[in-house]
Amino acid sequence: MLTHEEMIGLQAEKHDLIDPIDFESREKYVLHLIHSFAYTQAAVLAQDKEVLDLGCNTGYGTEILSRSARKVVGVDVSDGAVAQAKSKYGNQGIEFHCIDGKSLPFEDGRFDLIVSCQVIEHIVDHDVFLNELKRVLSPTGAVLFTTPNSVLRLDPGMKPWNKFHVREFDSDQLKALLEAHFDHVGVLGLFATESTYEVEKKRVTTARERARKRQLGGGSKPRPWWKKILPRNLFSRKKKKSAAIVKASQSEAQSVFIEQHGLEDFHYSAENMACALDLLAICSNSDGVISEFEHALKSVPSVES
Secondary structure, eight states, X not given: OOOHHHXXXXXXXXSOOOOSSOOSSHHHHHHHHHHHHHHHHHHHHTTTSEEEEETOTTSHHHHHHHTTOSEEXXXXXXXXXXXXXXXXXXXXXXXXXXXXXXXXXXXXXXXXXXXEETOGGGOSOHHHHHHHHHHHEEEEEEEEEEEEBHHHHOOTTOOOSSTTOSOOBOHHHHHHHHHTTOSEEEEEEEEEOXXXXXXXXHHHHHHHHHHHHHHTTOOOXXXXXXXXXXXXXXXXXXXXXXXXXXXXXXXXXXXXXXXXXXXXXXXXXSSSGGGOSEEEEEEESSXXXXXXXXXXXXXXXXXXX
16 A cells, blocks of 8 residues: 555646546546536535635636635645646636645634545545644534545455545445544435436446456456457558547537536435445534535525536
């Protein structure tokens, strides 16, 4: 396992920078919707509050939070991500800072709400991480986490197939970890309409099957004998033409899918958590915050992108 410093270095140098506009596939589009939907729901809780977006990447979610927050600050370990965030959203009055992943450059109790989407699964030392969040959180504040649902992604005992993930959680494991640090913890699962749900489920199922093969020592298959005999370029022109046709067809289908599906496909629920696409946890040391958030979610009539 990588040390804390090694994992932070890997995240800072290699982690994908998110483009919230162009998508290579419907899988990338659905994954972005999953992440964006969490921010739209967090924005309900951010109303008129000072908010920290911890793990802001290129700032697309920080911008969503800024629509309702009194003030929002985004931080990330990646210089490249923070540079893009400043370029895109810095002129909107949003602060962005690059952090070292060990400590936060803010005074005690500054933030009313901390939003940390898709970060906790990357953390090596959860005690250090959570204690630092609590330090900069106001006494009546709340922390909102999102993270993948390990039940949908991993076999029992399987290590995460995403090289950036240290540990993935099911709903009970996530709640147990957070209850050791906060007095009140609520966990919800993310669900979607059938066609959108199946895109993400297929993506993670395929990745899990590949991980199984790797762990069992399965390598690539040898070239068929006929490929060794025939010239490599014998069918290259036909293949290129066929590939171009397939690509054009896939591009058209993807455009149609994007037109027909959006944030309105998603919702959070406390039922059937094993099947959730993603997990959301809301934590606080103050009474009433969790019920306030759950009530606010139910009262949101629609979701705007």
